[in-house]
Amino acid sequence: MDLYRKVRLACAxxxxxxxxxxxxxxxxxxxxKMMAFSVPPGYRRTAPVKRPKLDAFTGMIDAWLDGVREVHRKQRHTAKRVFERLRDEHGFTGGYTIVKDYMRQRERCGREMFVPLAHPPGHAQADFGEAVVVIGGVEQKAHFFVMDLPHSDACFVRAYPGATAEAWVDGHVHAFAFFGKVPGSVLYDNDRCLVAKILPDGTRQRATLFSGFLSHYLFRDRYGRPGKGNDKGNVEGLVGYSRRNFMVPIQRFATWDAFNDYLEKQCRKRQADLLRGQSETIGQRLVRDLVTMSDLPAAPFDACDQATGRVSSQALVRYKTNDYSVPVAYGHRDVWIRGYVGEVVIGCRGEIIARHPRCYDREDMVFDPVHYLPLIERKINALDQAAPLVEWDLPPAFATLRRLMEARMIKAGRREYVQVLRLLETFDIDDLHVAVKKALQLGAVGFDAVKHLVLCHVEKRPPKLDLDVYPYLPRTNVETTSAASYMALMSEGRA
Structure with a gap:
C-alpha cells in the first residue's frame, strides 16, 4: 500500500x-492500474471459470448428488468417490482437485439461508442434551432438560439418567415451578416421547402422557420441521452453552438431586448476565416474559408413565425391560405400575404394594428382600440360596443372632431367624437393629424377645422379659446354696 501511495503521488x-x-x-x-484506482482493487475475474475437462461431466455430477438427498449423510457421494466413478466408469481424464473444487462451490451455493427472528415475550423452547457426569462415584451419561425463554434468554436446566417421557414432563414441571409461571407456547422438535406420529397433513399425534400434561397446564405446543434444529436455534445454542459452562470440568456429585441443585443455582446466577447487543440483564428482560405468562395450576402434574402388568410366579413385575419385586402374597395377580423419574410404584387395585428406585439398565432385577420372607419362612431350605437375599447388606448383629439361633434350635432356629427378619414388614431397620443388639446383650436369643425389645424401643418404655409371657427365652439354672459352702465363707471371714 505504501508503494501504491508513492506511485500515485509521483504521477500527481x-x-x-x-x-x-x-x-x-x-x-x-x-x-x-494504480492511477485508475485510489486503493488496490484486488483480483477481479472478468470471465467465468473454464474447466474444459470437467464441463462435460458437471450435469452427471449434479444428477448423482441430487439423486441421493434422501440418503443418510454418511452414505452420500464424496468428492473422492465422484472422481473415482468419473474416471472408472466414464473415462474422465482430469484431476481430483477440479472435481473437489466444483463440489465445494456447488455445496456453498446450495446452503440454506435464514431469516433473523424476533421473539415476543412469554414463549419458550425446550430440548434435551447429553453430557458426562460422575454421580455417586460412577461416571455416566446425563441427559439434561433445557428450557429457554428466547425473549429474555432466561433458562432452566435439569439433569436425568435418561431422556424418557416422564423426564420430559418432570423437566417441564420443575421449569414452570422455577419461573413461577406457564409460557403461552413451547417449541419442540419431533421427539418420539412427545409425538407418537406425524400425520400426512403435518399435524402431530401426541403421546398419551404428554397429551395429559398439555391438558393440565393449558399451553400451546409447537413443533419445528423434522431434522431442522435451526427452527429452535435459541434452545439448541443453550444446550451447548449449558454443557460448556455448567458441566466443564466433569461435575461430581453424590446424588442427582445435588447435581440438579447446582444446575438451578447456575441458572439463577446467569440472570445477572448482560448479553452482547443488549442493554438490560437477563433478569430485567425476564420480567417482561413473566408478565405475559399464565399462572400455575393449583397442583403440579403427576409426571409418571402408567402401565399395567401381571405378577410372575417369582413375585416379579416387568416394567421397561426390568423386573421389580412385589410381596409374594400378590403372585399371579394383575397390578398397575407408575414409572417416575426416580422410582417405580406398583399397586394392586387401590393399594400400593411396592416401591423401588428406578433402574435405567436393561434386563435387570430389582429386589426388596422383605417381599420374599413369608415364602422363605415356609421354604426354609431356600434361605441360603435365595437371590433376593444374596446382596442384602444387614448389620453384623443379625449374622450373630442367626448363628446363636441355629446353634440352639438348628432348623427351627433358622425359621425363627426369618421371623425376626419379617419384623421389617412393620419396623424400620434401625429400630430392629437396636433390638437385636439388646437381645444379644441380654442373652435373650429368641423371636419373642426381639419382638418385645423392638416394641419397647419404639414405644420408649423399659423392657420386661417375663418367662411366663415368653416361654422360649433361655432359662438360667440357679443352684441351691449348701450350708457347707456358707460355713466355709464364714470361717474364712473369721480367719
Missing part, C-alpha cells in the same frame, strides 16, 4: 507513467 506531481514504472521498478500496466 508531474512524473510520467513510463518514468514512474522505471523509477519504482514496476510494470507500466501496474502504474496504469
Amino acid at each position: 506531481e508531474g512524473m510520467s507513467q513510463r518514468e514512474a514504472a522505471r523509477h519504482f521498478n514496476v510494470s507500466r500496466d501496474s502504474v496504469a
